[in-house]
Amino acid sequence: MNLHQFAETHEVTNQPPSLDGANLYRIDLPLQQWSQRFGAGWAQGRIDAYGALAGGPLMEAGFLANQNKPVFSSHDRYGHRIDLVEFHPAYHQLMRTAVEHGLPSLPWAQPQPGAHVARASMTYLHSQAEAGTGCPLTMTFASVPALRLQPDLAELWVPKALATEYDPRNVGMAHKAGVTLGMAMTEKQGGTDVRANTTKAYPVGASGPGQAYELVGHKWFCSAPMCDAFLTLAQTDKGLSCFLLPRHRPDDTRNQFYIQRLKNKLGNCSNASSEVEFRGALAWMVGEEGRGVPTIIEMVAMTRFDCMVGSSALMRQALTQASHHCAHRQVGGKLLSEQPLMQNVLADLALESEAALALSLRMGRALDHLSDEHEAKFARLVTAVGKYWICKRAPAMINEAAECMGGAGYVEDSILPRLYREAPVNSTWEGSGNVQCLDVLRALSKEPGVLEVLFTELGDGHGDKRLAAHIDRLQAAFKDTADIQYRARQLTEEIAIGLQAKLLLEAGNSDVSDAFIASRLGSAGRAYGALPRGLNVEAIVARSTPQGF
Template structure:
């Protein structure tokens, strides 16, 4: 007998069809609804086009960019110091596509109602394909408010920051039509406490805003070291100040900016994060001397917003993969998606994903209307609330989504391991959980009108007795100021849930809002998949399962 004919031992069955090439916009009904609801509907065709890219070539590029991590070259073959980071072509494809489609520039270059929402929608799609490239894209986007505080520098840099041309060459900004910006704040002795920074700035001539300085010091985290310039902090005689430090001097010589090493990180692998030294690096002061933290906060507020959008995106892609898998995978002769306990889990994940998206795009809507005092105060508070809550929820949610897929969600052929490793960066970067919660207290106690803006947003709870009771509890909690810092996490969580519940109620889909309120404001479980009785889990699962590819 020829046993060779039996070497192929089985036929592959019971596997879901590939999602390769799916338009991530068209398979995401909640995203479509919330973009329209928050004022970005005019950009639907633009977001739709990006959805096709994100689910197709950018998704493939994301895998390649993570498999081929950036490589640091300190010297060339002749021994000259060059401080170059080499990226795989897939990374450049991700950057080029995003910049050409206006992800760092849209709301600034074309300000109009809904512009921040539209840009957030595209960023949401991009981050599902590959989140690491989001670091320089976000910082370039977020640099604009800070640069505008120094008009002379803004005049030089903003046209190229807002350009839709990607140029990764290692040349001075004068030779480029478009540039990217990064950030270098953290020092090893201070971490979050940037006022403990020891980097010093010495005036080259006259001191003051817009003037040239030379910086000496070390930064333990410098994000995206191949950017064309960086916003950074250094001490002057008047205190911590903000500076714009380019990689090249005006005469095209390399600046005294030295990469020490690239960080070996848990995730965010396609992106280069580094330690750097300034050895007399030429930089220009932005904003008032000694007011570096308030100046750079103009940038940080926007990067925190993108942490919200990015975490929401990771959750959505995890849900997409899990729901798609369960819609096609059979166990015991029945589809996983038809089995009650799996429906409970998937529905719970769908609620978490949509609530995160709703809060993120509501923030984008507020950014589109900062001229309105109510919206500005709401944005001030919810930047910290959303950064804390959404980013905190993402890792556990993604872990649960991977578990829905069993071993298929644990192997590197799947995107789930990458999503899981990526999630913690958003909760850590730009201020970890405690920093955000303390900022919530700072906004509520020190900035007039912020607490009133919160309760104006929440209103009467749309008549839902559970939300009304939750709002009343919040009011009592803020009246009691004893040990309020100790309670800051609980207060921040309660604010987040209240706003998410209000947004879902306001949207008018009772299946979603009732389930969210019953599980988040009621006696819900402590893990995903413990929704109370009476929830229409089938409708929730169907709403978030990809059908139109």
Template sequence: MNLHPYAETHEVTNQVPPLDGANLYRVDLPLQEWVRRYDGGWAEQRLDTYGALAGGPLMAAGFLANENKPVFKSHDRYGHRIDLVEFHPAYHELMSTAIAHGIPSLPWTDPRAGANVARAGMSYLHSQAEAGSGCPLTMTFASVPALRLQPDVAEKWLPKILATEYDPRNLPIEQKSGATIGMAMTEKQGGTDVRANTTRAYPVGIPGPGQAYELVGHKWFCSAPMCDAFLTLAYTDKGLSCFLLPRHRPDGTRNEFYVQRLKNKLGNWSNASSEVEYRGAFAWMIGEEGRGVPTIIEMVSLTRFDCMVGSSSLMRQALTQAAHHCAYRQVGGRVLAEQPLMQNVLADLALESEAALALTMRMGRALDHLHDEQEDKFARLVTAVGKYWICKRAPAMINEAAECLGGAGYVEDTILPRLYREAPVNSTWEGSGNVQCLDVLRALSKEPGVLDALFTELGDGHGDARLGAFIGKLKASFADTADIQFRARQLTEDVAVALQAKLLLEAGNATVADAFIGSRLGGGGRVYGTLPRGTDAEALLARSTPHLA
């Protein structure tokens, strides 16, 4: 049968070639440089291998895992309560690959210089392919310091937590080759205010650290309910305490841990988040009784660091997509990436991405040197500063990147909508913006030496008069304690951009540092694409996407 002469109305032209299979490490010169700068160069081959996985099979798995959300199964077909969450095979592929490559374990199993930086680099690559799986990965990674506070429990659990084998089977820990850890802290009536929790813990026999308890209560947010155990909070007679609550009791029977429902979230679709109840659930006390918050903060500090990693990762993938599109798409007979206004936008996005990466990797270096007092105090402050600022910057940055693709950036065939939905997760979870800013004030006012550590890090502005003047104003702002809580967000922002400017200057790329300082400290525009005249946008773009243009 002959087609009607008008069946084909047009020829498909001016479309961008697919980016499928790109090695996300090789196209990211800033990542390569910042990893090497902070002692992670020994892991370059590992990062290169993971970059190929992230841009290839894991990217494809990310789309499938989001198209096929986890499903909660409360009962089996015979009516028995099972409380299981079923995942698409693509999700298991993401988890298995990450665990096999050491994303939850590397700094603990190979604690050499640069280990946290290298691990952050791999997580940064992984989250570009799919960020939802990062939730159980980061909680498993971050559980280690808290569990080490209770050596008898750690002896049993850490070998499985640090294993490089993913075992999703719902079995007692003794029968598994690897384990993942979740977290359940907040309740309906309190949210971030965990002191308002009502869950109670009752000793089974002798009370105290490492002993068995039964918990009665609920958790409004339990992340990753398919994990093998959960760090959680409950009250004893001595106050709020920390516990490790396993999916199975020591005799192998299922624990009294009941999933009420999965959260229907804005984004983070591949990951299951849930509401749960403890109806006499077995758990071991971790750390000192009545000191549950300081104990679980050992975990939360690292999950907040991973929020920095995750948001930086989302921004980087958004930049990669925007730059790739604009390198090929023509408007008015000219490639978009060659047009001055688009160059301004893309270069501005590149600056934001690299500044986020720089502060994140500097935090990774601090984690590798916590035995050093300066680094320890730096990490105490910048965990909150970076978590606030980088996670706040991500949604607007990703929105701008999506706009570079026009209408194509708004449809689910691209990754941009998923990145945009994912972006608010890191700013909201693990303590929202106000919580981080109040923590900045708490660290500065209650922990001696933290403010000094900040200004030791900043120095005199690394020879740049603009940064030097900005640091001087920052010192004056902290000296004026009137209405300081009202100003906490502004102070935190100023600390963040001052640190980013200093790190970029110190790294020695004058084009990057000058453009950042000129736009971020110089009272520039309120949206992206307002870099000052004289900025070498072409050089910034060539640096950020050397193999895409």
């Protein structure tokens, strides 16, 4: 018997077509609609072009950059201290593409209505392909408002931070057309409690804003340590102050900035996070002495916004993969996407994804109009609300999306494991959940007008009795100040869901808004896929499923 006829044991069938090379913007109807709704209609061509990159070469580079982690060398082969972190070429490809397309710079370099929304939309696409590079891109973007508090330093650094040229060489900023900027705040003994920092700053000559200091101490987390400079915190005689610390001194010698080791992290593997020591490192004071936290908060507000966008992006890519798989995979002779229980799950995931995107881009619109008092107060509050809620929802949502794909969503050939490992970083970085919720209470109780702006934004329910009742309950909850810190998470969640419901209702897609309100403000189950009866789940699933495959 000739067994060669059995060399091919089976025909591969019942598999979804590849999404490789898909334009992530064109397969994302919610992104198209929400970005235009909030003022980025003029940038649709630009966002579309980035969608093609994100779904094509950047998606491929994302896998390579995560398979080949950064490598730290403390010394060269001759024994000289070099403190060098080397990255795979795919990482530099991701960084270069983002910088050249203005992801760290667009709203500052080309300020106009919709610029923050346009930049957030492109960041949303980039983060679906690869999220680790989002750290240096975000920090460079977010450093600009803080640097502008110190005009003499801003004159030197901001133009290069806004340049669309990426230069990863380990040389002084004078030799570069473009730079990246990082941040190093937390220490071993304090973590989030930065006022417990022990790093000391000693004036080289005169003291005060814009003056040179030498810093002695450590930082327990310093992300992207190959950035050209870092905003950091250190103690002076007048208290905790903010400083700009470059990797190189003005004479091109190495600054006394020593990397101790790279963190071995759960996710975010393409990005290097490190422990560093300052041993007389030269730095310049930014902002008022003793006011380091308010100064660096100018940066933190923007990085928290990007946490919202980043988590929304991870959820969208998870939904894209799950809905595409189910649209082409049959079980029992019927497509998964046509089976009622899977429709329930996919629709629920689609609601979560779109609500996260809507709140993130509404926040972008507020950043585009900070001269408006309502928008400024909205941004102050929703930075913390959205950072808490959207980032908190991402891990469980991505887990459910992976489950829709069965074993195919659990193996590293799929992007789902990377998305799942990446998801927790946004809820931890830049202040964990409790920090955000306490900041919500701080904004509402100590900053005049913020509470009024919240309820003006929520309105009267916009004709929906369920939303109106939710708003009434929320107002009553804030009148009761007993053990309010204990209830801070619950209150923040209720604010977030109320705002998301209002945004979806205003947008006019009744299938989406009715399902969201019925499930989030009604009697749905606690796990994804427990939507109540009577919803148009088919339309909701179709809205978020990639078409044309």
